[in-house]
Amino acid sequence: MSRRILNVVINGERHELLIEPHWTLLQVLRGQIGMMGTKENCLEAECGVCTVLLEGKAVNSCILLAGQVEGRAITTIEGLGDPEHLHPLQAAFIEHGAVQCGYCIPGMILSAKSFLDENPGRQPTRQEIREALAGTLCRCTGYGKIVDAVAAAAQRMAGKEPTP
């Protein structure tokens, strides 16, 4: 199959990649670049573990053709924060016991970020948080502590509670 060049910005870094036209963004992230923080499971946009941000909005990278992100900006979990500088969502997920096996967590955190960024400065209700996260399956936690974490991060991001 004929390959083509893809130009894409991932976590602020420009990449020029040789891809096949049928490859998904997930395949490129994991297979070409070796960024494994974006997880792989159903490949049918049913489970949400592959969620990344495309220009700040949550998308399922498993059904997005890589060619569709030409010239655009992608954020993955690796771009959100690092161990020394955790994003408030990452810190809140740890503090509230929202992480168990952790496989859905990158997708869950990025879905939450997309949602909170759409509603800046406003404290969402638990029901709104649940609706925002309903596209990502978690089999470990029962979601309650994830909702706690997102609610706490929302407060912190709105400046109502200082980042420790």
Next chain:
Amino acid sequence: MSARNFRVAGQRLPRMDGIGKVTGKHVYAADFTLAGMLFGKILRSTRAHALIRRLDTSRAAAMPGVRAVITAADIPAVRFGQAVRDTTVFALDRVLFMGHPIAAVAAVSLEIAVQALAAIDVDYEDLPAVFDMEAALKSAVLVHPEWATYKALPIIARSGNISGRARIKAGDVEAAFAGAHRVYEHRFTTALQHPGYTEPRAAVADWDANGNVTVWTGTQLPFDTQNTLAEILDLPSSRVRVIVPGIGGGFGGKLRIGVEHFAALLARKTARPVRVITTSEEELTHSYPRQATVVTLKTGVDRDGHLLARQGRIVLDCGAYAGSGPATAAIALQVLAGPYKTAALALESFAVYTNKGTSGSFRGPAGPMANFAVESQMDMIAADLGLDPLEIRLRNIVHEGDRGPSGEVLRAVSIEECLRRAAAAIGWDDRKPAPGRGKGIACGWWMTTGGSSGVYVKINPDGSATLVSGAVEIGTGAITGASQILAEELSLDLADISVTGVDTQAAPYDYGAQGSRTAFSVGNACLAAAADLRRQMFAIAAAQLDAPVEAMVLRDKHVVAGDKSISIAEVARISRLSGGGLIAHGTAISPSPAYDPGRLENHPLPAWNTPSFHAHAVDLSVDPDTGTVDIHRYVVAQDVGFAINPTYIEGQIEGGVAQGIGQALSEEIVYQDGKVMNANLTDYKMPTALDVPDIESILVECASVAGPYGAKGVGEPPCIEPPAAIANAIAAATGFWLPSLPMTAEKIARELRARRK
């Protein structure tokens, strides 16, 4: 426990692997790659039961990019399996279910591997099949006509399609029924439920120059996987090394060999590393889901609702291979007895073969199925006798020193406290009749499986400790919990403990991430290792401080003797110079309690070690038109013995209840004529964030004798009671019990409409 004034144990400390997991740096089996790796795919049967008349792989093998195609003809002729050695890697001359592996391909890309599968030619000749588990009990169609030639554990009783039959018997049920005030008979069915881990099963295998194989895999049981691989590959187990990088959930679905053997066989054939990962379709057609069951119960009571006798039977559908079915079915017998005093018991389990995918031991194997039957029937009896559902339970529950179903003496019994606290929290006494709304309660008990654990603990010259364990951190936080115990015992902080990865070549044996036992057993092994390390450190400190060992304690990272002290770091440095460093091997095993063998027949798990007790209560509404269930509140009171880390215990409870809600209301792998009709995550309905309410946890701490600081097993129990608690609440809301899981809105609406006519 408060008297012990713990600093680390019992505290809500963040899990040790949390930062790696929230930053995407934690490596899971599905993330693991090697340079030059090939991609493996499995060709699966499209027939439920058929002879393979022709199998031609030549077209596939000739395709560019294909490096190997293997079938049963290319590998050692081995049958493996836990209870019954009935399983082969590939179908031999006959496929036993739709999805049965026939061949495997390794290619330079996944796309080419998939294309190669389509180029394998298979001609089938269909055979009569048996799909219904009750029909299979007496069917002339045998899934394994050669069953009698298979090796099996001596305890397992088999015959034809029955891969295991077990019994528990006590007293004279017939006489008790004859004298009973009333006798109730009910039949319940439960459905096949997928464990639903979000990481697919994945493995990478690579052979070295000396003919040893290493497999990186997301298994719950690395040592079991090592042994099974050795059998399949016809190698001594020391030449098989299993490494668990990280695991994205398992819940019992990653106990037994999944894709590791395909990767290892393809890697051997190609002399290249090979990766195999499952698709969602493969997961829902060929994995190890919770078995479907049929449970029949006959229970006799006196005028006041006291249980006099129970006859119970569970038939459990193993699918084409026994898997963990015989043991799972037998475990159901203890659950059928329940946490109740019943003088006469006649309980019987059948694990049966059918022409469907093999099933397995999903979290609390057989627990929710048998509990659903027992606890639904308790409420039916209460309703018939005009008793409060809480009251009938309180009249029958076991107490300290009572005997369990196997004749064992029960200790640290807390079922009354669990029931009373769950009932109080849900507002049990405030049950005003409101149309379409109801509260339900259910209770149960479960084992802490023992199984041995070994750990090495090393004290480093900076005063920190390294825990080397073969136990898998499956997500529960069990290794964080065990490390909290270790830190407590060594007067360290949790941050001073590091954990090595799981590697069967380097780590001591561990029975695995199963049976609510990792924190329990590894915690006990850490206690033993810490005691040994104290002895070693005190011996060194005695010479340094010129003080007697008897006067020494560990305090704040120092060995202290009166007003003299020396840091643990200094002791470790001295040990390095003089004695090869501080290291201890701690071990733990929890034998089962004494029981009455006369009560048991062919039961592989005769009496429960350190049982836990629990009660669940729920408040819900049922939509009168659609049958949709809306859960308002859900309360769990669970006896955990000692809460090593309350945050992650709550996490176990919340996650287990969510799985139980799924089993209760929506989850079912639907088979029709041997074919799975919903092999995707849209039609297989696991609860989303919108389907699970906030779950309220009450941690009851009735200390066990055998667990670290009194802890009991925690992980499995929370998924056991939800189906029954929800069924009882639906009955309170509607006036009827649905004896069939899942209790979908469709089933409820149909019943509501039928009753309106």
